[in-house]
Amino acid sequence: MTAEHAAPLQQNAAPQTAPPQDVRVGVIGVGRMGADHVERITRRIKGVRVSVLSDYLRETAEKVSATAAGSRVVDTWQEVVAAEDVDAVLIASPGEFHREQVLACIEAGKPVLCEKPLAMNPSDAYDVVRAEAEAGAPLVSLGFMRRFDVGYGELKDALEAGELGTPMLLNCKHRNASVLPGFTDTHMVYDSAVHEIDAISFFLEEPVVSVQTVMPRSTEKAPEGLHDPLLFLFRTASGTVVTDELWVSTDAGYEVRTELVGSKGAATVGQESGMVTTQQAGSRWGGQVPLDFRPRFIAAYDAEVQAWVAAVADGSNIAPRSATAWDGYAAAAVCEAAERSLTAEGAVDVTLQERPA
Amino acid sequence: MTAEHAAPLQQNAAPQTAPPQDVRVGVIGVGRMGADHVERITRRIKGVRVSVLSDYLRETAEKVSATAAGSRVVDTWQEVVAAEDVDAVLIASPGEFHREQVLACIEAGKPVLCEKPLAMNPSDAYDVVRAEAEAGAPLVSLGFMRRFDVGYGELKDALEAGELGTPMLLNCKHRNASVLPGFTDTHMVYDSAVHEIDAISFFLEEPVVSVQTVMPRSTEKAPEGLHDPLLFLFRTASGTVVTDELWVSTDAGYEVRTELVGSKGAATVGQESGMVTTQQAGSRWGGQVPLDFRPRFIAAYDAEVQAWVAAVADGSNIAPRSATAWDGYAAAAVCEAAERSLTAEGAVDVTLQERPA
Amino acid sequence: MTAEHAAPLQQNAAPQTAPPQDVRVGVIGVGRMGADHVERITRRIKGVRVSVLSDYLRETAEKVSATAAGSRVVDTWQEVVAAEDVDAVLIASPGEFHREQVLACIEAGKPVLCEKPLAMNPSDAYDVVRAEAEAGAPLVSLGFMRRFDVGYGELKDALEAGELGTPMLLNCKHRNASVLPGFTDTHMVYDSAVHEIDAISFFLEEPVVSVQTVMPRSTEKAPEGLHDPLLFLFRTASGTVVTDELWVSTDAGYEVRTELVGSKGAATVGQESGMVTTQQAGSRWGGQVPLDFRPRFIAAYDAEVQAWVAAVADGSNIAPRSATAWDGYAAAAVCEAAERSLTAEGAVDVTLQERPA
Amino acid sequence: MTAEHAAPLQQNAAPQTAPPQDVRVGVIGVGRMGADHVERITRRIKGVRVSVLSDYLRETAEKVSATAAGSRVVDTWQEVVAAEDVDAVLIASPGEFHREQVLACIEAGKPVLCEKPLAMNPSDAYDVVRAEAEAGAPLVSLGFMRRFDVGYGELKDALEAGELGTPMLLNCKHRNASVLPGFTDTHMVYDSAVHEIDAISFFLEEPVVSVQTVMPRSTEKAPEGLHDPLLFLFRTASGTVVTDELWVSTDAGYEVRTELVGSKGAATVGQESGMVTTQQAGSRWGGQVPLDFRPRFIAAYDAEVQAWVAAVADGSNIAPRSATAWDGYAAAAVCEAAERSLTAEGAVDVTLQERPA
Known part of the structure; x- marks a missing residue:
């Protein structure tokens, strides 16, 4: 960039309006996921900057802050929430702190984008739902980023347009x-299945009423304590059945596929795509399976945060199609039931509290 | 957003560094393409804002400026280039002005992203190449946005990694x-084929030495004066052959497909993808063909401008893999030969001036 | 063909061996399926001809016989089995007669290819298994034609080669x-699911030990008394889980897809394939869904009968990979349990008699 | 099969008609291709048997005859044509003998299926066309088996139904x-391109009027004397352009793909299909590329011979959609021009003799 960039401007004609102020975001927790968000906000998301951040490890916070010009580090998450130069809060701390941190944001009247989970159990999550309802304003967005994936969006559009009829399956x-050592069936519920549990809310817009675990025999590669693959069967209030196959030690890569079977047609997203090659080695045609979720969902994260920033900037605070506190509560309730179903015979019922107006 | 947003801040601790200044872009020409860029810069591209803009139609300029907070309108493109609050220039005016405008940017020492074409003929384009070389600094990026398409990038990566061997076809x-009435064979060269002509530079990194037009019989839907489809055959210096099939009145939609045949394998990008449905009507499986280029390349435009802004901000001025003035000159030279080939027997040679160091 | 064809031959040199005699097949039941088999045997299957046939409706039998030169009609199926010019029997009569007819073939020592089902209940089917075992010779093939589908064969090959590891799902x-009026959940078991039930035998080569029905809400198009779609969950002895989704009123066409999830990889057959078009109408890319099973499985029927004829001709009587009486018995047992599962809570156990040596 | 099979029959009721006599085929040349045909006729094709065969190598003929019960060996191809127990002739000898052998069949009034080429040059091929016209009866079928491929048939159907409009490309x-050592550009024309040259006749039903060779730089794997890949451009009488890309040392496998671009839509056959797997090795999804033409076209060979046998049996002698002597002549004329185009500048004209009524 040319040298005069930093020089003070002497504008020969005043613009009609002032340039828009960036939304100033405070980030709580800047481990891998939080640091990703800081990088995203700093480099790719329009109309926003990180002003304040904190982490359990001060050193980590300093390091991440150094990559986000204009940001400063504070000692506690409470200071992030309270800071005057924080318009909205992004929470990427460990899940056990989410309830308390989100409640503090609600109390401060600040919009918040909280990574999943909303809370560690349905009761805690419901506290957040109630608090937001009492605050009387939409404030809480939950980080189920798949809702902002292009493919998910196409399927949602087709459903809303009635092209697929009544959802049945x-x-x-x-x-x-692969997964890290120590990954158990419980992680399968809360780390993996939780995404499809939210997909049910997103696509079907009605509660899950029961869940059943089906356990095939496991791969030899499954770590101790993990049944892999696992199959969950969910049933919604109107009787749509959801099958969720989870297999986390394929050695091949990251694949997420979703088929909606409606009375007027079936639609699938997440099929193999991208560059197709024919190669000598093995005489195969085909494409690459991405090693992790990034190639598949990185754009969804970006779109999610950009949509959140736009919502904060225009005062609606929660982006259209974003997951809400209620979705987070529903997911917590279904996960809790799914966890019980791991050791239950047949289907386990899911019951939800009343949804506040 | 909450009410305190606009309030003056009293920061309890100074950030380590000042928040980065946005790159201030001046936009010349805000017709459809330029207005798209203003919208992109204003809503989606990080680290940049439109500060000044101009258009042949003052009223258009005013209307677009109103959508870009902080921007102001000036009367002439010369004022855009000269403005102190313009760090870099984006040119989206009609092609016949590009040469003069880009030269002015070079003279002012300001980085410029110019929509294609660089100039209306090879000689004019070469003037720009020379002027930039004499200025001694990289300043000119050309808006061949496909270079920033994910699929194009995958193919480029595979080539650079040697996975496909020597490119042969x-x-x-x-x-x-469909195209507008009045679209002729010449437009086929300069509006359509030009993208594949730049793809040759991008993928093969060597000059085209000849071009031949092959005209099949035309569709009944072809407008007067247009041979549709058309086939161009290009040959590069090392003997790679490029076939470029253009068909602009399909009634179906927008499709761009590229297959590289290398001595170690073939790779294709741009195949059908996206949501796959099975529908009753006609008992067909498959997906949608997008009606225009937007669904296919909108992300490439965003990535292009974001990469340009990052390059301007870090002083390199031209993004990696971006088209340069030389690419623009080469494209002009090949287009000019392709135009002559429309009425020639056999292949028409392409000759290029020397490339400045 | 030229006129001399029918003329008596005066061979100037005796061939080394006599031309092989065609296997003479007696066909019991020449309704739609049986008539198809007569047409197949008469026009496409090598080394075989229909010598005798019978049908409940004499007129139908006469009409079909007229299309199969060299065949004659008899009054009863017993005469077909007994005829001296019948080397092997093909049964395409209604299922309730199969047990008795197959038993008669066993008693006559004649190889038989019986359309599914082998019998109307597991007990009757087991009678056949025992009778064949007592006869001491392989005689009974069952018409599960999918085993002869190219795609099924590829998947079987991959499994046998160990490329997919341990089957898990x-x-x-x-x-x-669509289905005919009067098609009920019971038909769903015995007419549709039965094919996948045999696929379990074919691919996994172990018994099903339990079955559970999962009923999503139905399409509005489902006839009275039919839950459509339906989902069956089968579990095999070693713990492989099979999900079988049945949906018989799609209005779209015939689709059969099978994915094997093994510990070393997943493989799918039956995906969309064939000619791919891009058409203006609706701007869609894709292909046709066949209206019925013919385009998908007609070659499998041919291959099945050809393999059976070859087995009869070489004295092995049952083709490699063909379904046997035991497979028919197992299918009957699983179908009977699946039928009970339609109205049961949770999984219904399947128990099998001992398999005769 | 049971012991009584060979026993004389005492039929208790005469069939209405005698079983049909098999067409007795004489085979000239039983090298690899001829032996394949003998095996096909003997094991898979209905209504036909090999009665007489000959080969340049008596020993080869004896060996092949031993696999075809009822066949005998004669010393010369003339004896095959003349044999009273030969109703029709299949020629699989080297191409230089085809003209003479087909002419002899015409003279004998016997239907003949001749492997490609019909003759070694256009003039010789035209002799056959004229001789057949003078004989006044359809007798000559040419072995372009792709016409009997399911995919080719679908594309032909779509064209005939007008679904694709006017063919343009x-x-x-x-x-x-890979190819054998010694494979040259000339073999590329006569062994490889000849199939697409016949495809032009099949799909477009009009003569080729010119051909141009385009030579990209070659793969390092190309044998001495071979330009690989090669591109031929054909133009038909009405102006449809055909691009034919040939690449015969891919190391990957056998691939044949055909796209018809018509004014109402485009259609492609021969795309990747079959079982799709996701495998750990290399984290790839995709399928197998067949090593040679067999998996792709073996069914087409069977269908071709079955259709020919049916035509011979019903006296029409040439199957619908089969290549004729005229197609063979046209292919020879185009190949000859294509060979000349290998060393010519620009396009080489193709001229055809008049087609006899």
Whole structure:
């Protein structure tokens, strides 16, 4: 850039309006996910900058702050929420702190985008739902980023346009190359299945009423304590059945596929795509399976945060199609039931509290 | 957003660095394409804002300026280039002004992103190449946005990694649903084929040495004066052959497909993808063909401008893989030969001036 | 053909061996399916001809016989089995007669290819298994033609070669455009699911130990008394889980898809294929969904009968990979349990008699 | 099969008609291709048997005859044509003998299926066309088996139904894993391109009027004397352009793809299909490329011979959609021009003799 960039301007004609102020975001927790968000906000998301951030590890916070010009580090998450130069808060701390941190944001009247989960159990999550309802303003967005994936959006559009008729079945597949040691069936519920559990809210817009676990025999590669693959069967209030196949030690890569079977037609997103090659080695045609979720969902994260920033800037605070506190509560309730179903015979019922007006 | 947003801040701790200043872009020409760029810069591209803009139609300029807070309108493009609050210039005016405007930017030492074409003929384009070389700094980026398409990037990566061996054939297909009345063979060269002509520079990194037009019989839907479809055959210096099939009145939609045939394998990008449905009507499986280029290339435009802004901000001025003035000159030279080939027997040679160091 | 064809031959040199005699097949039941088999045997299957046939409706039998030169009609199926010019029997009569007719063939020592089902209940089917075992010779083939589909064969090959590792999940989808009025959940079991039930035997080579029905809400197009779609969950002895989605009023066409999820990889057959078009109408790319099973499985029927004829001719009587009486018995047992599962809570156990040596 | 099979029959009721006599085929030349045909006729094709065969190598003939019960060996191809127990002739000898052998069949009034080429040059091929016209009866079928491929048939159907409008472009790709040493550009014309040259006759039903060779730089794997890949451009009488890309040392496998671009839509056959797997190795999804033409076209060979046998049996002698002597002559004329185009500048004209009524 040329040298005069930093020089003070002497504008020969006043613009009609002042340039818009960036939304100033405070970030709580800048481990891998939080640091990703800081990088996203700093480099790719329009109309926003990170003003304040905190982390359990001060050193981590300093390091991340150094990559986000104009940001400063504070000692506690409470200071992030309270800071005058924080218009909205992004929470990427460990899940056990989410309830308390989101409640503080609500109390401060600041919009918040909280990474999943909303809370560690349905009761805690419901506290957030109630608090937001009492605050009387939409404030809480939840980080289910798949809602902002182009493919998910196409399927949602087709459903809303009535092109697929009545949803009858939703078939989901979720595959990972591998998981860390210590990953158990419970992680399968809360880390993996939770995404499809939110997909049910997103696509079908009605509560899950029961869940059943079906356990095939496991791959030899499954870590101790993990049944892999697993199959969950969900049933919604109107009787749509959702199959969710989870397989997290494929060694192949990251694959997420969703088929909606409606009375007027079936539609699938997440099929193999991208560059197709024919190669000598093995005489195969085909494409690459991405090693992790980034190639598949990185644009969805960007779109999610950009949509949130736009919503904060225009005062609506929650982007259209974004997951809300209620979705987070519903997901927590279904996860809790799914966890019980791991060791139950047959289907386990899911019951939800009343939804506040 | 909450009410305190506009209030003056009293920061309890100074950030380590000042928030980065946005790159201030002056936009010349805000017809459809320029207005798109203003909207892009204003809503989606990070680290940049439109500060000044101009248009042949003052009223258009005023209307577009009103959508870009902080921008102001000036009467002439010369004022855009000269403005102190313009760090870099984006040119989206009609092609016949590009040479003069880009030269002015070079003279002012301001980075410029110019929509194609760089100039109306090879000689004019070469003037720009020379002027930039004499200025001694990289300043000129050319708006061949396909270079920033994910699929194009994957193919480029595979080539650079040597996975496909020596390029032997490049097969391109370019299809549009329809064109405006008055679209002729010449437009086919300068508006459509020009994109594949730049793809040759991008993928093969060597000059085209000859071009031949092959005219099949035309569709009944072809407007007067247009041979549709058309086939161009290009040959590069090392002997790679490029077939470029253009068909612009398909009635179906927008399709761009590229296959690279290398000595170690073939790779195709731009195949059908997206949501796949099975529908009763006609008992067909498949997906939608987009009506225009937007669904296919809108992300490439965004990525292009974001990359340009990053390059301007870091002083390199031209993004990696971006088209340069030389690419623009080469494209002009090949287009001019392609135009002559429309009425020639056999292949027409392309000769290029020397490339300045 | 030239006129001398029918003339007596005066061979100037005796061939080394006599031309092989055609296997003479007796066909019991020449309704739609049986007539198809007569046409197949008469026009496409090598080394075989229909010598005798019978049908409940004498007139139908006469009409079909007229299309199969060299065949004659007899009054009863017993005469077909007994005829000296019948080397092997093909049964395409209604299912309630199969047990008795197959038993008669066993008693006559004649190889038989019986359309599914082998019998109307597991007990009757087991009678056949025992009778064949006592006869001491392989005689009974069952008409599960999918085993002879190229795609099924590829998947079987991959499994046998160990390329997919341990089978963990088998996901089946079975869709029809529509069914006749009066088609009920019970038909869903015995006419549709039965094919996937045999696929379990074919691919996994182990018994099903339980079955559970999952009923999503139905399409508005489902006839009275039919839950459509339906989902069956099967579990095999070693713990492989099979999901079988059946949807028989799609209005779209015939689709059968099978995915095997093994510990070393997943493989799918039956995906969309064939000619791909891009058409103006609706701006869609894609292909045709066949209206019924013919385009998908007609070659499998041919291959099945050809393989059976070859087995009869070489004395092995049952083709490799063909379904046997035991497979028919197992299918009957699983169908009977699946039928009970339609109205049961949770999984219904399947128990099998001992398999005769 | 049971012991009584060979026993004389005492039929208790005469069939209405005698079983049909098999067409007795004489085979000239039983090298690899001829032996394949003998095996096909003997095991898979209905209504036909090999009665007489000959080969340049008596020993080869004896060996092949031993696999075809009822066949005998004669010393010369003349004896095959003349044999009273030969109703029709299949020629699979080297191409230089075809003209003479087909002429002899015409003279004997016997239907003949001749492997390509019909003759070694256009003039010789035209002799056959004229002789057949003078004989006044359809007798000659030519072995372009792709016409009997399911995909080719679908595309032909779509064209005949008018679904694709006016054909404007036909894009063909033909790839082999490798070729034998000594394979030259001339073989590229006569062994590889000849198939697409016949495809032009099949799909477009009009003569080629010119051909141009385009030579990209070659793969390092190309044998001495071979330009690989090669591109031929054909133009038909009405102005349809055909691009034919040939690449015969891919190391990957056998691929044949055909796209018809018509004024109402484009259609492609021969795309990748079959079982799709996701495998750990390399984290790739996709399918297998067949090593040679067999998996792709074996069914077309069977269908071709079955259709020919049916035509011989019903006296029409040439199957619908089969290549005729005229197609063979046209192919020879185009090949000859294509060979000349290998060393010519620009397009080489093709001229055809008049077609006899």
